Amino acid sequence: MAAVADVDNFEINAYLRLEMMPHFLCPGCGHGIALRALLWAVHEVGIAKDRLAIVSGIGCSGRIGGYVDANTFHVTHGRPLAFATGLALARPDLEVVVITGDGDALAIGGNHLIHACRRNLKMTCLLLNNEVYGMTGGQVSPTTSQNRLTTTTPAGNLEPVFDACKLAEAAGATLVGREVTLQTPALKNLIKEGLAHPGFAFIEVISDCTEIYGRKNDLGNSPEMILSQKKSMRPDSYGSVVDRPFRPNALPTGVLARSERPEYGETWRAFAASRQTGKA
Amino acid sequence: MSNRTLPVNLQGNHACAVAAVAAGCRFYAGYPITPSSEIAERMAAELPGAGGVFVQMEDEIGSMGAVIGASMGGVKAMTATSGPGFSLKQENIGYAAMTEVPCVVVNVMRGGPSTGMPTRPAQGDVMQARWGTHGDHPTIALAPSSVKEVFDETVRAFNLSEALRTPVILLIDEVVGHLVETVTLPAATELELVGRKWATGPKDGFLPYAATDDLVPPMPRPGDGYRTHTTGLTHDESGFPTQKPEQVTRAIARLLEKLERHRALIESYETVQCDDAEILVVAYGITGRAARKAVAAAREKGITAGLLRPITLWPFPEAALRTLAGGAKHVLVPEMNAGQLCLEVERICGAGKMARLNRFDGEAIAPAQILEQIERLAGSGGKANGGSRRRR
Numbered sequence: 001m002a003a004v005a006d007v008d009n010f011e012i013n014a015y016l017r018l019e020m021m022p023h024f025l026c027p028g029c030g031h032g033i034a035l036r037a038l039l040w041a042v043h044e045v046g047i048a049k050d051r052l053a054i055v056s057g058i059g060c061s062g063r064i065g066g067y068v069d070a071n072t073f074h075v076t077h078g079r080p081l082a083f084a085t086g087l088a089l090a091r092p093d094l095e096v097v098v099i100t101g102d103g104d105a106l107a108i109g110g111n112h113l114i115h116a117c118r119r120n121l122k123m124t125c126l127l128l129n130n131e132v133y134g135m136t137g138g139q140v141s142p143t144t145s146q147n148r149l150t151t152t153t154p155a156g157n158l159e160p161v162f163d164a165c166k167l168a169e170a171a172g173a174t175l176v177g178r179e180v181t182l183q184t185p186a187l188k189n190l191i192k193e194g195l196a197h198p199g200f201a202f203i204e205v206i207s208d209c210t211e212i213y214g215r216k217n218d219l220g221n222s223p224e225m226i227l228s229q230k231k232s233m234r235p236d237s238y239g240s241v242v243d244r245p246f247r248p249n250a251l252p253t254g255v256l257a258r259s260e261r262p263e264y265g266e267t268w269r270a271f272a273a274s275r276q277t278g279k280a
Numbered sequence: 281m282s283n284r285t286l287p288v289n290l291q292g293n294h295a296c297a298v299a300a301v302a303a304g305c306r307f308y309a310g311y312p313i314t315p316s317s318e319i320a321e322r323m324a325a326e327l328p329g330a331g332g333v334f335v336q337m338e339d340e341i342g343s344m345g346a347v348i349g350a351s352m353g354g355v356k357a358m359t360a361t362s363g364p365g366f367s368l369k370q371e372n373i374g375y376a377a378m379t380e381v382p383c384v385v386v387n388v389m390r391g392g393p394s395t396g397m398p399t400r401p402a403q404g405d406v407m408q409a410r411w412g413t414h415g416d417h418p419t420i421a422l423a424p425s426s427v428k429e430v431f432d433e434t435v436r437a438f439n440l441s442e443a444l445r446t447p448v449i450l451l452i453d454e455v456v457g458h459l460v461e462t463v464t465l466p467a468a469t470e471l472e473l474v475g476r477k478w479a480t481g482p483k484d485g486f487l488p489y490a491a492t493d494d495l496v497p498p499m500p501r502p503g504d505g506y507r508t509h510t511t512g513l514t515h516d517e518s519g520f521p522t523q524k525p526e527q528v529t530r531a532i533a534r535l536l537e538k539l540e541r542h543r544a545l546i547e548s549y550e551t552v553q554c555d556d557a558e559i560l561v562v563a564y565g566i567t568g569r570a571a572r573k574a575v576a577a578a579r580e581k582g583i584t585a586g587l588l589r590p591i592t593l594w595p596f597p598e599a600a601l602r603t604l605a606g607g608a609k610h611v612l613v614p615e616m617n618a619g620q621l622c623l624e625v626e627r628i629c630g631a632g633k634m635a636r637l638n639r640f641d642g643e644a645i646a647p648a649q650i651l652e653q654i655e656r657l658a659g660s661g662g663k664a665n666g667g668s669r670r671r672r
Binding site for chain 2: 017020049050051053055066069070071072073074075076079082083084085086087088089090091093094111112114115268271272275276
């Protein structure tokens with residue numbers, strides 16, 4: 001294991017399972033940038049790899065945990081937050097990071113997301129939102145923009161979309177943020193805030209699926225896609241854009257909500273300790 | 281713990297919870313469902329004082345996930361449910377089997393299918409316990425028939441799960457779960473508890489799923505420096521996904537062979553007057569108790585009946601049945617379903633000797649019903665057609 005890291009010199013290879021390269025992500029996929037930002041943040045916060053536990057679900061997002069040289073758990077579709085709830089309660093000494101996607105967290109795993117926000121266990125949840133089910137070939141997801149083409153919306157998506165951050169805040173997440181992959185240092189700093197946060201931190205990463213979703217909708221190549229994503233965002237809080245439809249108009253980025261509530265693991269352990277002393 | 285050696289009045293579901301804590305369970309995640317809820321309630325009362333964690337999750341799927349997550353972290357973990365919840369847990373039970381994460385899943389069986397009869401007994405989940413999750417997978421399922429046996433088998437479920445790194449399913453009849461009996465539980469010091477085999481060797485080049493002699497690879501504990509990958513994808517010895525046919529064959533074959541290798545540890549059954557039995561009754565759970573009474577009554581009438589009561593339903597105690605059924609003219613399988621374990625019994629001892637007694641109306645099978653079938657078989661040599669079983 002590496003000694004205490006030099007905070008200023010982030011070397012991503014020190015955090016990767018290089019034997020797993022080349023990775024399976026498509027050219028232009030934003031998930032690799034999100035992974036870089038996560039590992040950069042882990043480095044700067046100074047989390048030892050032995051203590052880092054990454055729990056991920058199913059989909060393109062779920063696969064990137066496997067490239068990290070840490071304790072990595074690739075679980076069932078939509079359930080990483082449920083597994084992470086058990087892991088974090090059983091092992092508060094581990095630093096738990098959940099990597100999930102828009103289908104994983106907002107469709108099949110939606111129930112676990114809202115209750116994880118409510119429970120407020122210390123963990124950082126990264127939702128990589130690429131607006132599509134990429135792994136299965138490009139089907140519509142709960143965050144696919146309206147009118148966009150997917151393989152299951154051949155005439156354009158008719159359904160409205162989720163705002164994952166509003167959902168997380170309403171459900172009680174004590175730190176909520178959003179960032180685009182183009183702003184990698186800002187994304188890294190946001191994840192750092194998440195890792196340092198004493199409760200449940202929810203971070204939506206606006207990622208891009210160039211090969212499937214971008215191609216289907218003529219959104220251009222990857223640089224064009226992530227530039228247009230940046231233009232549709234504003235580094236702002238909900239306060240000033242509350243009356244605007246959030247997409248395709250300005251979508252706020254940065255820390256969007258922060259509140260203080262007891263971390264549930266601490267609450268439980270204090271309760272259990274009181275029961276044990278009461279017994280003696 | 282100190283007064284556990286004194287006789288106590290205990291409900292089956294409570295015995296399960298008390299046994300779990302005694303076996304070292306320190307994590308419980310569940311979701312309320314009749315007729316299993318007393319297990320969750322008792323765990324919620326017991327675990328804080330034992331330094332454990334109880335969490336009522338948002339749903340059945342989440343509680344199965346949380347249990348596996350806690351066990352991946354190294355803590356003995358359990359959940360309890362009933363039919364509808366058991367259905368929901370199946371995908372994650374398969375994940376635990378595939379990734380070899382120990383956990384105990386209790387299913388207090390009620391009438392089904394679907395919502396069925398929440399407060400009525402049934403034994404309709406025997407095949408689901410075996411084949412509920414998709415793909416070829418190992419399964420251990422235990423079926424206790426009394427409150428004391430619920431305690432013993434719960435402890436054994438944890439021991440088997442930890443020793444063999446596999447999920448263990450406890451199939452408890454609603455009747456047994458809600459039955460209150462006077463039992464004398466073993467003192468904590470009398471219990472033989474099995475812990476998990478943790479990886480302790482070199483970290484470089486560690487292969488988390490390498491085939492050891494006992495086919496149970498030592499588990500890397502998160503935080504101990506192994507930094508391994510755990511996935512439900514078919515994986516090779518390194519733990520990373522593979523689709524290479526020879527590696528897939530090796531991985532799945534070891535998973536299945538693991539239980540075959542340890543059958544002696546897993547198999548448990550009771551035999552009653554089987555030595556000269558011409559009519560062998562094979563019954564489990566509460567039906568096994570009714571069958572014991574029926575066999576005793578048959579003997580009083582001069583009928584040479586015997587009972588094989590499997591406590592381990594999966595893997596089925598095949599060799600024992602083969603031996604016992606060899607000398608019998610008839611094999612009668614009474615069960616509270618339309619015919620499930622009888623299919624396994626028939627596979628082992630052939631269709632020629634088979635007789636069934638099925639009841640799926642929400643009532644337990646009475647000893648008199650079983651006796652009636654034994655007498656019919658003894659008298660006519662014909663087939664039993666009792667209870668609500670459909671005639672052809």
